[in-house]
Amino acid sequence: MTTLTLAKALNEGLRAAMDADSKVLVMGEDVGKLGGVFRVTDGLQKDFGEDRVIDTPLAESGIIGTAIGLALRGYRPVCEIQFDGFVFPAADQIITQLAKMPLRSLGKIKLPVVVRIPCGGGIGAVEHHSESPESYFTHTAGLRVVACSNPVDAYTMIQDAVRCDDPVVFFEPKRRYWDKADVEFGAPGLPLDRARVAREGDDVTLVAYGPMVKTCLEAAAAAEEDGRSVGVIDLRSLNPLDMPVVRDAVNRTGRCVVVHEAPVFSGLGGEIAARVTEQCFYRLEAPVLRVGGFSTPYPPSRLEDHYLPDLDRILEAVDRVFGY
Amino acid sequence: MTAPTAPPELVQLLTPEGERIEHPDYDIDLTAEEVRSLYRDLVLVRRVDLEAVALQRQGELGLWASLLGQEAAQVGSGRALTDADMAFPTYREHGVAWCRGVDPLHLLGLFRGVNHGGWDPYEHNFHLYTIVIGSQTLHSVGYAMGIQRDGAEAATIVYFGDGATSQGDVNEAFIWASVFNAPVVFFCQNNQWAISEPLEKQSKIPLYKRASGFGFPGIRVDGNDVFACLAVTRAALRNAREGQGPTLVEAFTYRMGAHTTSDDPTRYRVADELEAWKLKDPIERVKAYLFKNQLADQEFFDKIDAEADLLGKDLRARCLALPDPQPGAIFDHVYAEPHALLAEEREQFTTYLAGFEGAQ
Numbered sequence: 065m066t067t068l069t070l071a072k073a074l075n076e077g078l079r080a081a082m083d084a085d086s087k088v089l090v091m092g093e094d095v096g097k098l099g100g101v102f103r104v105t106d107g108l109q110k111d112f113g114e115d116r117v118i119d120t121p122l123a124e125s126g127i128i129g130t131a132i133g134l135a136l137r138g139y140r141p142v143c144e145i146q147f148d149g150f151v152f153p154a155a156d157q158i159i160t161q162l163a164k165m166p167l168r169s170l171g172k173i174k175l176p177v178v179v180r181i182p183c184g185g186g187i188g189a190v191e192h193h194s195e196s197p198e199s200y201f202t203h204t205a206g207l208r209v210v211a212c213s214n215p216v217d218a219y220t221m222i223q224d225a226v227r228c229d230d231p232v233v234f235f236e237p238k239r240r241y242w243d244k245a246d247v248e249f250g251a252p253g254l255p256l257d258r259a260r261v262a263r264e265g266d267d268v269t270l271v272a273y274g275p276m277v278k279t280c281l282e283a284a285a286a287a288e289e290d291g292r293s294v295g296v297i298d299l300r301s302l303n304p305l306d307m308p309v310v311r312d313a314v315n316r317t318g319r320c321v322v323v324h325e326a327p328v329f330s331g332l333g334g335e336i337a338a339r340v341t342e343q344c345f346y347r348l349e350a351p352v353l354r355v356g357g358f359s360t361p362y363p364p365s366r367l368e369d370h371y372l373p374d375l376d377r378i379l380e381a382v383d384r385v386f387g388y
Numbered sequence: 389m390t391a392p393t394a395p396p397e398l399v400q401l402l403t404p405e406g407e408r409i410e411h412p413d414y415d416i417d418l419t420a421e422e423v424r425s426l427y428r429d430l431v432l433v434r435r436v437d438l439e440a441v442a443l444q445r446q447g448e449l450g451l452w453a454s455l456l457g458q459e460a461a462q463v464g465s466g467r468a469l470t471d472a473d474m475a476f477p478t479y480r481e482h483g484v485a486w487c488r489g490v491d492p493l494h495l496l497g498l499f500r501g502v503n504h505g506g507w508d509p510y511e512h513n514f515h516l517y518t519i520v521i522g523s524q525t526l527h528s529v530g531y532a533m534g535i536q537r538d539g540a541e542a543a544t545i546v547y548f549g550d551g552a553t554s555q556g557d558v559n560e561a562f563i564w565a566s567v568f569n570a571p572v573v574f575f576c577q578n579n580q581w582a583i584s585e586p587l588e589k590q591s592k593i594p595l596y597k598r599a600s601g602f603g604f605p606g607i608r609v610d611g612n613d614v615f616a617c618l619a620v621t622r623a624a625l626r627n628a629r630e631g632q633g634p635t636l637v638e639a640f641t642y643r644m645g646a647h648t649t650s651d652d653p654t655r656y657r658v659a660d661e662l663e664a665w666k667l668k669d670p671i672e673r674v675k676a677y678l679f680k681n682q683l684a685d686q687e688f689f690d691k692i693d694a695e696a697d698l699l700g701k702d703l704r705a706r707c708l709a710l711p712d713p714q715p716g717a718i719f720d721h722v723y724a725e726p727h728a729l730l731a732e733e734r735e736q737f738t739t740y741l742a743g744f745e746g747a748q
Contacts, residue, residue: 115537121567126526126560133530136515137538157557160520161527168504168516171721205722205730229724257728304729 065248071241073215074104074180076249077222078142082112088226089134091118092127092144092180101146102182102241124154128179132161135175140226142178149192151181155200162231163206174229178222183211184275184325185372186239188365195362196274196326201233202303202335209302210256211235213277215245217260217300220253228256235302237275259306261313265295268319268382271310271336273299276323276373283378294382302332310336311343318349319385323373328356350388355381397594398608398640401615404668406676408615416619420683426614427678428692429463430671433483435696436492439703440482440499444649448707449499453480457612457644460670461577463487464617465545465639468625471513472542474535476528479517480577481547488514496707503713522548522555525574529561532570532628543571543628545621551582553598554590562602562636571628573621574599574636577611579643584656599636611641612670642668715741 068076082088090105090112096119099106109117120127124145131141145151151158158179166173185194202209208230212218218236225232254260262277263284270280277298284294295313299305314320320340322333337352355373363371399414418426437455444452455462462483469475475484482495494507498517505516518524528546535542552558553576565572578595580587591598599606609620617639624635642665646653678684719734 121560121563123556123560123563125557126564129523129526129557129560130530130533130564133527133532134534135530136509136527137531137534139534139537153556156520157523157526161518161523164504165516166724167721168506169509169721170503170506171724172508172510173516174724208723208727230727304727306728 065246067244068215068219068247069242069244070212070215070218070237071102071104073219073245073247074222074236075106075108076247077219078105078108078226079111080249081142081223081226082108082116085140085226087139089116089118089139089141090144091120091131091141093120093122093146095119095144100144102238104180104236104241105144124150125157128154128157128162128177131177132157132165132175135177136173140176142180142226145179145181147193148181148183148195148197151179151197154179158201158207158233159204163204166230167206175231176226176229177231178225178234179231180234180236182238182241183235184237184239185362185368186275188368190365191362194365194368196324196357198233198235198302199326199330199332202332206231207303208232208256209235210300211237211274211302212300213237213240213274213298215243215247217253217298219247220251221256221300224253224256232256235274240275240278243278254300257301257304257306259300259309260298261295261309262298263294263296265313265317266293267317268292268321268385269295269297269310269313269317270321270323270378271297271299272323273302274325276325279374280323280378283375283382286375287379287382292382305336305339307339307343310340314340314344315347318347320344320348320352321355321378321381321385322352323355323378325357325372327359328354329359331356350385353381353385398610399616399620400610400613401619402613402673402677404612404673406673406680408677411616414616414619414623416615416622418615423674423678424684424688426463426467426618427671427674427684428695429467429483429486430459430614430674431692431696432699433459433463433486434671435700436486436703437482439700440496441645441649443496443704443707444499449496449649450501451648451650452499453648454645455480455482457642457665457670458577458579459483460614461611461617461639461641464614465575465621465637468618468621469545470542470625472540473625474513474515474528474531474542474544476515476524476531476544476546477517478521478524478547478549478552479519480549481517484547485514488512490514492703493706493710496703497710500707500710502710522552522558522561524548525552525558525561526564528572529564529568529570532565532572533568535571536568541629543573543625545573545575545625547575547577549582550576550578550580550587550590550595551585552576553595562599562634565634566603569631569633571631572634573624573628574634575621575639576636577639577641579641581643581647581653581657583647583651584653594638596636596638604634604636606636606638608638608640611639612668612673614670614674
């Protein structure tokens with residue numbers, strides 16, 4: 065066991081993936097000498113060389129487009145998009161090419177490309193550095209979309225994403241990069257498409273992923289003091305969703321609140337609410353509620369604490385879900 | 389052989405009248421058999437295209453993007469490739485597909501709507517058609533970076549049009565290729581028209597001159613001259629394989645047909661322009677050359693024409709026999725690994741369809 069930050073756990077996971085397979089490449093802006101703006105790729109270029117850890121020109125579409133070409137040649141590129149708000153120049157390559165080319169080839173082509181995206185707010189950043197664009201990608205068939213929430217998962221999920229023969233959009237909760245946990249090197253994790261029960265609970269189920277898992281766990285601990293048993297599901301995989309785990313939990317509690325940073329409207333929470341309603345209809349004591357961002361652009365950082373779901377907003381929703 | 393007559397910026401080895409001319413930097417030494425073979429390619433490719441247009445007009449294809457007029461650019465560059473080189477086409481490279489050995493039926497399948505491509509890109513080192521303009525330029529550069537990492541003796545060639553040069557992806561591909569010295573040949577078929585927009589809407593300077601700003605050579609070649617296209621592409625590919633980096637080849641040609649079968653060029657261009665370009669036809673000049681130099685007789689030309697007719701007839705029959713895919717094929721190959729959501733939807737859809745079995 066080694067105590068690692070989430071950023072370092074990703075770094076160790078990438079290192080293990082590169083050790084295991086010489087076809088694994090890391091590419092992106094500033095991933096080489098600098099080690100990435102969040103240091104996730106720290107030291108990799110020194111150890112694996114400039115041919116395997118590639119500092120690219122500053123153009124996101126180019127990063128993904130050339131990664132596709134490298135994958136066509138048999139490589140397994142792991143691309144870093146520096147910030148969530150900068151993925152959009154690459155959206156065309158991700159949506160029209162990366163997601164669809166294997167189908168276009170009737171399976172002759174596999175594109176094992178990982179697109180790493182630091183996501184979410186809470187770090188006092190300027191515009192375009194705090195966004196949660198996951199729904200754009202969960203809506204695109206052909207992509208797998210995952211989000212890690214803690215160092216232990218980060219370490220195994222990044223390795224599983226690299227091993228996966230499908231393209232994977234990999235969200236990293238940037239405000240949790242410095243959270244620490246004990247990580248066991250070489251230990252396997254849950255399969256990449258599985259959700260995790262982060263906390264058992266009998267009265268209400270919170271469903272979250274990425275940065276909101278920790279916030280939900282804190283809310284659950286606070287609710288316990290009020291005598292409520294709140295469970296937390298960490299989805300880990302956003303496409304596909306691991307509905308059996310969610311269904312089992314909600315069937316037990318009869319109440320469900322979905323929490324994410326992204327705007328509620330047209331967000332992933334709507335999909336989860338619909339599925340929970342379909343699958344747990346006779347066990348539900350209340351409608352599925354959602355807590356998330358407003359239907360506004362991400363606000364200036366002095367206002368972000370009001371925009372981001374926090375303990376109180378989650379607990380307020382928990383209260384409401386008991387009001388039915 | 390006569391002295392150069394073409395404008396100096398245009399590499400030309402065979403005039404529209406079928407005269408061989410010299411160029412100080414590029415030349416080519418072809419046997420009579422090789423010239424006859426190129427002629428055969430040009431004629432058969434045009435015949436495939438003609439048959440496909442007819443199939444679309446008869447409702448057997450949803451759409452077709454004709455290559456009429458661009459046969460020399462495609463056959464010349466396509467025949468410059470080695471087996472190890474990888475070609476990245478747009479959706480109009482039927483002539484390159486032919487040179488790579490891809491069954492034209494596969495191309496028809498896409499436009500008929502039985503699949504979105506479907507041939508094995510690795511079987512003939514001919515990538516799938518890309519419909520989004522310019523996207524494939526980045527794929528070709530990435531692939532070329534893979535060739536570099538493999539230490540292989542190969543290059544990529546990527547096709548795109550004059551309109552595509554305005555796309556961000558194409559410009560990013562130029563930058564990437566230049567910075568990484570990637571073994572790639574950018575083969576731009578400037579056919580003068582991006583649907584209805586003439587070249588002036590895309591560029592204030594000749595396209596080949598763009599390359600110098602990115603730090604690699606650009607060459608303009610007579611795109612209707614199969615000899616020149618072969619010679620220039622061969623040299624560019626050799627340079628790429630030998631580590632000298634990318635080249636932009638601008639094949640100056642003309643889209644003699646519509647953009648696609650859905651297009652109506654009479655709305656935006658004058659008939660005289662087409663008539664002028666007909667005099668520069670890529671096939672006629674090779675025929676004139678073969679005839680003048682007594683490298684082929686009428687019997688040869690008749691034989692090629694008969695082969696073309698057979699090819700068209702056979703292609704038509706096989707196109708009409710293409711089965712529609714089974715409904716469940718919607719779910720195939722979306723993911724390489726098992727995917728719970730897709731499995732669930734496939735099962736629901738299968739059950740739904742089964743509900744109609746036996747119904748009147």
